[in-house]
Amino acid sequence: MSILLATALALAALSSSACAQRQLSDAQRQKILERWQAADRNGDGVIDRAEAEAGLPRIYKNFDTLDTDGDGRLTPEELRAMAGRFGERRR
Helix, strand or coil, rough: CCHHHHHHHHHHHHHHCCCCCCCCCHHHHHHHHHHHHHHHCCCCCEEEHHHHHHHHHHHHHHHHHHHHCCCCCCCCCHHHHHHHHHHHCCC
């Protein structure tokens, strides 16, 4: 779950200066972005189920929960939403 959370937090941090109660370093954000890009084998900016299974096993395990619109693809927005929900539960 920590990689899943870290990925979601990094994506949130990449789009804004702060993320739910935790600020990631530039190096952490870069590493997570690199993992996302490596998993996105077709370069379309989203992670489908096969890409998650091959490159992001913890995200794959929670794929159906994260894929809130049920389209079979995870967008950065869906991961940011998950990070927001996680941050709300921690408060």
